[in-house]
Amino acid sequence: MKTHWLSRLLRTAGLLAFVSTLGVEVLSAQTTMPPIGTPLSEPPEARTPLVLRAVNDPTSGRGAFSFEGREVPPVIRVSPGQKLRITYLNRMQVSSGEVCVDGPCRNMTNLHFHGLHVSPESPQDDVLSMMAMPGESLHYTVDIPLDQPSGLYWYHTHPHGESYQQDLDGMSGAIVVEGIERYVPRLRGLKEQILILRDAELHQGDEATKRLEASVDIPRTICGEAPGAPGRIFTVNGTVRPRIAIAPGEKQFWRIVNASPDLYADLMIDSEDMTLVALDGMPLGYHNPDHPTESVRHVLLAPAGRLEAIVTGPAFGAKASLRSLCVNTGPDGDPNPAMVIADLDPAGRQDTSTRSKQSVADSQKTIYRPLSSHAIQELEKHDAAFVVNFTEDKKGFYINDKKYTPSDDPMVTVKTGNYVRWRVVNRTHEIHPFHIHQVHFLVYGKNGSLIRDPKWMDTVNLDPGQSLDLLMDFTDPIIRGISVFHCHLLKHEDKGMMAKIRFE
Ligand SMILES: [Cu+2]
Incomplete structure (x- = not known):
């Protein structure tokens, strides 16, 4: 987990190599991180088409x-x-200054x-055959379906x-599929905050790290079973502990993505409950038109999760923060302490120009896909069609005892057109987030018992x-071809906790 000394050395070496090749791509240096507060x-913002x-x-x-x-x-x-439509140009250096799981990164x-x-x-959400080495380019044309949840x-x-x-370095960004106001009309006119x-990395022993830890109020006592000192704290849009302007009593629409490769966020606002509208991009109302919102005290966002x-x-005068509670990652996990993520600032000046965004989607028909409890009960009668076992040892991370390699055949083949019951089992001593590409699933069972309030998620x-029972939504005929499911602790994915699935 900690940055290896070799990584720092190679990073410096890579930087020198880059300086000697300056002129290929003119860049402005990233500014240093803004101060707390x-x-x-x-x-x-970008609209299609764009160049990245x-x-x-x-x-x-x-x-x-x-x-x-x-x-x-x-x-x-x-x-x-x-x-x-995205044109994606790989203008990274041929020789990397960073270390990946098998040695120096190749910057693919x-x-x-x-x-x-x-x-x-290809040319859509293909992470297997589409790959750009330094100097190469990729051209994405992704058909967002009309029934994509907003x-x-x-x-x-x-x-x-x-x-x-790459994810730790910050090679990520948000996508908003517009039209969520159709499910919760009172969102119209609210200030949206994305x-x-x-992550900001901590290097134990140095003064800057001590200041960073103190600035986000990490408690001195160890939380959870994971040994060692924390290696990361959260940043929000590139800043440690920013202030978010929100007037007393004002309602805002907050859209939060956990883009960290391995930090969990158990999010809470200390002054109040939040009114949950969507999880993992899925409006609660999409499957449950009668209950489009829900009051929640805190929400666990695994890496890749959205709220x-x-x-x-x-x-006025009340102090309130957005914070993450301590997450117990297990005895083999990494420390994930409680910390303040941002402060709510009732006196802050607001930019009012970004309120009430109108979009084409507002006038589109609102799509609902309720799944009756009877239909769910029918599906529950069958045994799981496929079981995913997460295991690990000193040599690697596995799904069903197999360490992923790019030349693998698909581990499982499914016919699209149906809901299918899967079970995922964690046979390790640390937590792992399960994710499958292109699909949402209903998390309806835990350790063999039904969950009272099941949710649709993608991570x-x-x-x-623990074991979880999932109702996989394989109904969409567009999803054909070979894809993947994996642990979304990306170091585990890099080390083999991934497998292919063929959609027929
Ligand atoms: Cu994992």
């Missing part, structure tokens, strides 16, 4: 997305039924559109063996020893 910055570059930051050597000349990944806004890259119900074949999705790179480092959680909720500004956490 800086107002939340809003990422730039993968580059190495000239100062740190880290991988980064460059958009319109700045190293700030855009929020991509699309409407259901649109084609998302591609894009995954996490949560979108689109084809896994909500928050995200894009990130997905080259097997290098996903972790919060992208990424969309209405938040109310605290009274779900499993505690050590």
Whole structure:
């Protein structure tokens, strides 16, 4: 987990190599991180078509997305039924200064559109055959279906063996599929805040780390069973602990993506419950038209998870923060302490220009896909059609005793057109988030018992020893071809906790 000394050495070496090849791609150096308490910055927005570059930051050597000349990944806004066109240029260095699981990173890259119900074949959400080496380019044309649930999705790179480092470096961004106001009309006119959680690395023993830990109020006592000191804290849109302007009593629509490769966020606002509107991009109302919102105290967001909720500004003088509670990652896990993520600022100045965004999707028909409890009961009568076992040992991470390699055949073949029951079992001593590309699933059973309030997700956490029963939505005939499911702790994915699935 900790940055290896070799990594730092190679990073420096890579930087020198890059300096000697300057002129290939002109870059502006990434500015240093803004101080604590800086107002939340809003990422730039992009609409299709767009050009995204993968580059190495000239100062740190880290991988980064460059958009319109700045190293700030855009929020991509699309409407259901649109084609998302992205030209993705790999302008990273040939020799990397960073270390991936099998040695120096090769700086190969591609894009995954996490949560979108689109084809896994080129030129769409294909992370297997689409791969750009430095100097190469990829051209994505992704058909967003008309019935894509309106909500928050995200894009990130997905080259097997290098996903972790690129994601940790911040090669990710949010995607908004517009039209969620159709499910919850009172969202219209609310100020929207998009919060992208990424990581700042801690290096134990140095003064800067002590200051960073103190600045986000990490308790001195160890939480959970994982040994050692924490290796990360969260940033929001690139800042440690920003202030978010929200007037007393004001309602805002917060859309939060956990883009960290391995930190969990158990999110809570200390002054109030949040009104949950969507999880993992799926509006609650999409399957449950009678209950489009739900009051929640805290929500666990595994790496890759998203939460969309209405938040109310605290009274003047009241202190309120968005914080993550301690997550017990298990005895073999990594420390995931409680920390403050952002402060709510009732006196903050607001930019009112971003309120009430109108989109084509507002006038589209609202699609509902309720699944009756009778239908669910019928599906529950059958045994699981497929069982995913997560295991690990000192040599690697496995699904059903198999360590992934790119030349693998699919581990499982499914016929599209049906809901199918799967079971996922965690046979390790640490937590793992299960994710499958292109598909949402209903998490309806835990350790053999029914969950009272099942939720549709695309990434779900499993505690050590736990089994979850999932109703996989394989009904969409668009999803044909070979795709993957994996642990979304990306270091585990890089080390083999992934498998292929063939959709027929
Ligand atoms: Cu894992």
